[in-house]
Amino acid sequence: MTTTKRKSLSRYLIEEQRVHNNMPADLRLLIEIIARACKHISFSVSKGLLDDVLGNAGTDNVQGEAQKKLDVLTNELFLEANEWGGNLAAMASEEMEHIYEIPNRFPKGEYLLVYDPLDGSSNIDINVTVGTIFSVLKKPESSHNVSNQDFFQKGCQQVAAGYAIYGPQTQLVLTTGRGVHSFTLDTQLGSWIQTQEDMQIPETTAEFAINSSNYRYWEKPMQRYYDELIAGETGPLQKNYNMRWVAAMVAEVHRILNRGGIFMYPTDSRTPGRAGKLRLMYEANPMSMIVEQAGGAATDGITRILDIQPTSLHERVAVFMGSKQEVERVTSYHKEAQ
Numbered sequence: 001m002t003t004t005k006r007k008s009l010s011r012y013l014i015e016e017q018r019v020h021n022n023m024p025a026d027l028r029l030l031i032e033i034i035a036r037a038c039k040h041i042s043f044s045v046s047k048g049l050l051d052d053v054l055g056n057a058g059t060d061n062v063q064g065e066a067q068k069k070l071d072v073l074t075n076e077l078f079l080e081a082n083e084w085g086g087n088l089a090a091m092a093s094e095e096m097e098h099i100y101e102i103p104n105r106f107p108k109g110e111y112l113l114v115y116d117p118l119d120g121s122s123n124i125d126i127n128v129t130v131g132t133i134f135s136v137l138k139k140p141e142s143s144h145n146v147s148n149q150d151f152f153q154k155g156c157q158q159v160a161a162g163y164a165i166y167g168p169q170t171q172l173v174l175t176t177g178r179g180v181h182s183f184t185l186d187t188q189l190g191s192w193i194q195t196q197e198d199m200q201i202p203e204t205t206a207e208f209a210i211n212s213s214n215y216r217y218w219e220k221p222m223q224r225y226y227d228e229l230i231a232g233e234t235g236p237l238q239k240n241y242n243m244r245w246v247a248a249m250v251a252e253v254h255r256i257l258n259r260g261g262i263f264m265y266p267t268d269s270r271t272p273g274r275a276g277k278l279r280l281m282y283e284a285n286p287m288s289m290i291v292e293q294a295g296g297a298a299t300d301g302i303t304r305i306l307d308i309q310p311t312s313l314h315e316r317v318a319v320f321m322g323s324k325q326e327v328e329r330v331t332s333y334h335k336e337a338q
């Protein structure tokens, strides 16, 4: 099919509003603006050394990570692109310690935007895939002055979630609660064009993604599952698995959406409680909504991620997501060991 016969993101959103009654007009406009911000980020990351945007910024973020110049730049870009639209009350980002209230010079709206402006930022200096992850929440009706508390909503309350992946092509993968749809950026038209409809993750898989250099820090059930995966057909799982690792959650989950698999970032004896590396609000929740909407599953080893009650902005969580059967297996190992 040629591009002209395909549906644009704008048309998809308008049909969601008009035909399927699944989208208030202000949410549609918000998603259009987010998509425009992702387009901007896509052009910015593609410049690389030409624009001197690679390397470290020389600062640390609240997560204790050394910020890349592009972590800072994309965060600002996302703020500037989204603050004037009139549909948001506030934003929260992996790269900002505090929430960002929409300044009084702009009209305010009913939504909260939560985002990881650049996921997989260690890949940026080597020209390998990175992404942007976002989650949209409705501001609680009882809230007048927006505060952190308004953001502490379970993932199942997200009204939309998505990511942009900056790979060989730039793609936007979106859910508003009626399946997962993907749009490719046509750089000549400057528009997002729908290229996949209702993406589905196969229930079974023979592919996994994990940073196994952390093996010695994992809990016993995780070590058990990993041992079984690499034992292949001679082990209890009786099949050979393949391992893939891009070091960017967006890329990992995108591959899984397209061909099945399980992505894991388990808890680690170096982190307090059962926390993992990934952030609940900026990474785990939006990706879990997408994975579930595509027929997959997502847990922290015990609990469905979308049922976790956040208690702080930057809290971390262990993540197991992807093909249902494998997520259920590794989750059952954790539950047995409780």
Ligand code: AHG
Pocket (backbone or CB within 6 Å): 065, 094, 116, 118, 119, 120, 121, 122, 211, 247, 248, 249, 250, 265, 277
């Ligand atoms: P971010 O770049 O937003 O900080 O996130 C990076 C995350 C995630 O994308 C990826 O799965 C993980 O960090 C990889 O980390 P390690 O290579 O340190 O395991």
Ligand code: MN
Pocket (backbone or CB within 6 Å): 063, 065, 094, 121
């Ligand atoms: Mn980071």
Ligand code: MN
Pocket (backbone or CB within 6 Å): 116, 118, 119, 120, 249, 283
């Ligand atoms: Mn990230």
Ligand code: MN
Pocket (backbone or CB within 6 Å): 071, 094, 116, 117, 118, 119, 120, 121
């Ligand atoms: Mn990031």
